[in-house]
Amino acid sequence: MLTIQGITVRLGGRNILDGASVAIPPRGKVGLIGRNGAGKSTLVKAIIGEIDPDEGSVDMPRRTRLGYIAQEAPSGTATPFETVLASDVERTELLAESETCHDPDRLGDVHERLLAIDAYSAPSRAARILIGLGFDEEMQGQPLDSFSGGWKMRVALASLLFSAPDVLLLDEPSNHLDLEATLWLENFLKSYPGTLIIISHERDLLNNVVDHIVHLTGGKLTLYPGGYDSFERQRSERLAQIASARAAQETQAAKLKDFVARNSARASTAKQAQSRAKMLAKMQPIAAQLEDPTLSFDFPDPSELRPPLITLDLAAVGYAADTPILQRLNLRIDPDDRIALLGRNGNGKTTLARLLAAQLTPMAGEIHTAGKMQIGYFTQYQVEELDSDATPLELMTRAMKEASAGAIRAQLGRFGFSGNRATAQITTLSGGERARLALALVTRDAPHLLILDEPTNHLDIDAREALVQALNSYTGAVILISHDRHMVELTADRLVLVDGGTAKEFAGSIEDYIDWVLGRNQPKEGSDGKPKVTKQDRKAAAAARETLRALKKQVSEAEAKLAKLQAQVSELDRAMFDPASAKPDLAKLAMGELSRRRGVLAADMEAAEAEWLGLSEALEAGANEAAQ
16 A cells, blocks of 8 residues: 655745645555646655655555656667667566576576566567557657657656556656547556556546546645546535535624624623633634636637638648648538547648648648638647746737737736736746646637647646636637547537548547547448348357356446445545544544454455456457457
């Protein structure tokens, strides 16, 4: 178990972590969440020993192997494949020793250990991980220095996953991934055998992978059982309880003040009034839950234009003469369109976005745009290239040269930069605040078409929700490139797949696209394009269905058993770390007894999980066989 015990970390004269405590369950999959700047990365650095807490401790079993991606991406002439293999230091050292060792006994030990760590299957495992993260066979053999920073970070992630540490710590691992690689990573992490702590602002990943949420706010840590949706429900209930308690306290305080005011001057009641005054002075106020006024996105609505805004007619686009990245492009964009561009990184999504934003011109075919059309184009580069010595007010004044001071302030205010925030230096802004400022700058002219290329990378979950609401209220057209399925699902009503050197409408929902990427629900086709079903096929299918039905029942029973045990463990965790909200019969137990009971349940849960995994694998194998 990884235990964080009362740690305090002070940076720049203020407490980032303030007596924070939490116990991570063994082999638990934990989502670490909190607002931007809350201290999540600081906590991870304290766990890995990069910074020493001013108070408290981080405790874990001896020889626990921690895994965390370094800030610097790997570089050099080594290939991604070689880099990933080299990340297993023990394997590399043992293989080298096996080539030079002349002691038969030691050589036997070396080969025994190589077999134990499955060293000889390592190349295929490394290749599978790299393929999952988007590296085809050719890319795996290219030197690292031929890749961009984002692809190098993918190599760093692949190396970390391949090394399989006991405790895997991931800080926004999907920021450098496309949707396809994110889906692969999600499936990989679901079956990860060690403890997982992941900082992420993606609802789907947190709902599908983690079994606990650790919420960091006000320098404190609170453990919640379940995924993100479960956390939100529990937090809402908790906030409602706090609001109710605060209202009751305010009512009680008002009564005490009234009693003191009416009875202090009377000799017969002065003593009681003094007693009430002491009670009032000792009353600890319950803090109100403050809403963040900077969580603001409000896109200015454009003037009306007749459709279409843009039409592509057999257009081709690229960067080098006679070498188009995309061709045969036929696309129409109307003023009320909400389009998500899908496809792997490198397929040309950004190239298409730049063509639509008039940053590139067609190599062939035609592009027609509406007169007087304004386009707002957001990319991550704009966030990174903001003048760090300037203020939001200075940047907006430069961009809106002919606008009045009131109009400039109004545009900043739409995105939460009012008062002192408008005159704060860019270097003091968080990543989320910089992203909001970049959006304020690209929408200053009330664009008719808003093109957003990965707008959520620097935004926490609450900010992403605010952005979704703003996009749904915006009356212009939107083209979105994002690996955040939640945002795509809530904002896009048209999907365009960029693949195979062109872009075509994808007929279906984002869930259909995910099924397509993962190879699920794909029909077998005969030569006429329709499934061929023979009598023998029907008999075999019936027998397979009967077998699968029995397996499904066993899996359901195992899931129910496991869920019951998990619920019992969660109740014990609540009693151990949040007694006020625990069941009365558990809240009164001593910590030693709670720990003993949890140990027994943990062993039962491990056995139940092994049973469930075995049945699930059998069910999956049967389902795959039936699908072939």
